[in-house]
Structure formats: structure tokens, C-alpha cells
Amino acid sequence: MGVVWCIGCPGAGKTTLARSIAAQRARSTGRKLLVVDAEGDANFRALPMGSTVSELPKLLVEHNAVSFDAMNAGKQELRRLPTFIERAGRLVVLVDGAHAVLDAHSSAGDVWVRLQRVHRHAELELIWTTHHLGGDVPQVVQACAPELYVFRTTSPAALKTLEREFGLEASRVRGLERGKYIKVEMGFSAGA
Ligand SMILES: Nc1ncnc2c1ncn2[C@@H]1O[C@H](COP(=O)(O)OP(=O)(O)OP(=O)(O)O)[C@@H](O)[C@H]1O
Ligand SMILES: [Mg+2]
Numbered sequence: 001m002g003v004v005w006c007i008g009c010p011g012a013g014k015t016t017l018a019r020s021i022a023a024q025r026a027r028s029t030g031r032k033l034l035v036v037d038a039e040g041d042a043n044f045r046a047l048p049m050g051s052t053v054s055e056l057p058k059l060l061v062e063h064n065a066v067s068f069d070a071m072n073a074g075k076q077e078l079r080r081l082p083t084f085i086e087r088a089g090r091l092v093v094l095v096d097g098a099h100a101v102l103d104a105h106s107s108a109g110d111v112w113v114r115l116q117r118v119h120r121h122a123e124l125e126l127i128w129t130t131h132h133l134g135g136d137v138p139q140v141v142q143a144c145a146p147e148l149y150v151f152r153t154t155s156p157a158a159l160k161t162l163e164r165e166f167g168l169e170a171s172r173v174r175g176l177e178r179g180k181y182i183k184v185e186m187g188f189s190a191g192a
Contacts, residue, residue: 002119002125002126002144002146002147003116003119003125003126003127003128003144003145003146003147004018004021004125004126004127004128004146004147004148004149005098005127005128005129005130005141005146005147005148005149006018006127006128006129006130006149006151006181007129007130007131007133007141007148007149007150007151007153007162008131008150008151008152008153008176008181009131009151009152009153009154009155009158010131011178012131012151012152012153012176012178012179013151013178013179013180013181014129014130014131014149014151015039015041015043015096015129016043016179017149017151017179017181018094018096018127018128018129019043019044019094021127022035022092022094022125022127023065025092025125025127026064026065026092026125029092029125031090031091031092031125032060032063032064032065032066032090032091032092033064033065033066033091033092033093033094034056034060034065034066034067034068034085034091034092034093034094035047035065035066035067035068035093035094035096036067036068036070036081036093036094036095036096036101037049037067037068037069037070037071037096037097038070038071038095038096038097038098038099038100038101039071039096039097039100040071041096043096044067044096047063047065047066047067048062048063048066048067049066049067049068049069050066050067050068050069051068051069051072051073051077052073052077053068053077053080053081053084056068056084056088057088060088060091068081070095070097070100070101071100078100078101079111081101082101082111082112082114082115083111085115085122085124086114086115086118086122086124089122089123089124090122090123090124091124091125092124092125092127093124093125093126093127094127094128094129095112095126095127095128095129096129097129097130098128098129098130098132098137098140099130099131099132099137102130102137102140112140113140113143116140116143116144116146117143117144119144133153133155133157133158133161133162134157134158134161141165142165147183147184147185148166148183148184148185149181149182149183149184150162150166150168150173150176150181150182150183150184151176151180151181152173152174152175152176152177152178152180153173153174153176154174159173159174166184168182168184
């Protein structure tokens, strides 16, 4: 059980890996999968979709995997969603496009950060993807010693953050091919 982050530039392969980790964890734990889809990824188009939190209980009873339309949901719904997830518990949650929900300066962002801290208690698996490694995301990432999969990254600011926070060499991260990543765990780094 735990928290997973997939970080890297657009098209690097984050959602593909996140989806496969999420599906595997849902299978092995027998838990339902909730995809918080902030990017409208084609990967999730086949899933039954809710756009309000009140639709989710019924959808989750009827299906093993559902998505939440975070792209079109209002701020109010995005604020209610993590509270719903924490109360429901025992879910695998994939947030595809973390920056959309993690506005660190909003109270909604705080509730999502809290979810990371309480994931064990609530028996949640949390899998995040982001290509936006700015603002307070590094602090959020480190809030609970997650498994981190770093894909190709090119922005100088993001490379600097990865080097400073996780000791990853910029030239190595910039040179990763599509679908390739460096796995970082609790301060250790191992190539993949
Ligand atoms: N391991 C891999 N080997 C080869 N191709 C891959 C691999 N992983 C992903 N791809 C392909 O690369 C493309 C981009 O993958 P994906 O959508 O997972 O990237 P992403 O990092 O989530 O991009 P975005 O930030 O735009 O959402 C897809 O066409 C996918 O099929
Ligand atoms: Mg993606």
C-alpha cells in the first residue's frame, strides 16, 4: 500500500505506467479503481464517468473501475472529492494530472495533500501523474515518502528541482527515452 508519483514531460509515458500500476494494485487488493481524469486521456474514455461527487457511490457499487471528470468539474466538486475518497477508503485512486487538483494555495489543494498523509489509515493506494513540477509539488511529493518514477524531463526549472530534491543528474533525466524512467525510493535511486 502506498503513494506513487509519475513525473515527466508530456508524452513521456507517465499515464501508461500509472494506469498499469493502478490496475495491478486494484487486482491484487480487490479494491475498486477511481481515476481522477484531469486531462481527458483516451486511456480512460471507456470507463463509466461521473462529474459530480454524488454520482460516485452508485457508480462504484456497479463498476470495478470508474472515472471522475476533473476537467469539467467545478471547484466545489474538486474540493468535495478528496473528502469523499478519505471517507470511502479502501480505493485505488489514480490522479492523472495532479496540478489540476493540487493548487497549493487553495483549500482544495490542502485536502488533497492531507489525503496523502492519511492514505494508510484510510487504506488508499494513491497514484499521481504530473508534468508540472513547480510550485509546491515537490513538498507534496515528499510528504509521505512515495515511490517516484521520473520520466524524461526537459524544463531547466524541473531538472533543477529533481537534482536538488532527489539527487537526479539532469543529463540522465533529459536523455530518457519514451517509456523509460528512473525509479526513486525513499532517497535511493535505481535505474530502470
Ligand atoms: N514503455 C513504452 N514504450 C513505448 N511507447 C510507450 C511506452 N509508454 C508509453 N508509450 C507511448 O507513448 C505515448 C505517450 O504515453 P503516455 O500517454 O503514457 O504519456 P504521458 O507522459 O502520460 O503524456 P501526457 O503528459 O501528455 O499525458 C503513447 O502513445 C504511449 O502508447
Ligand atoms: Mg498522461
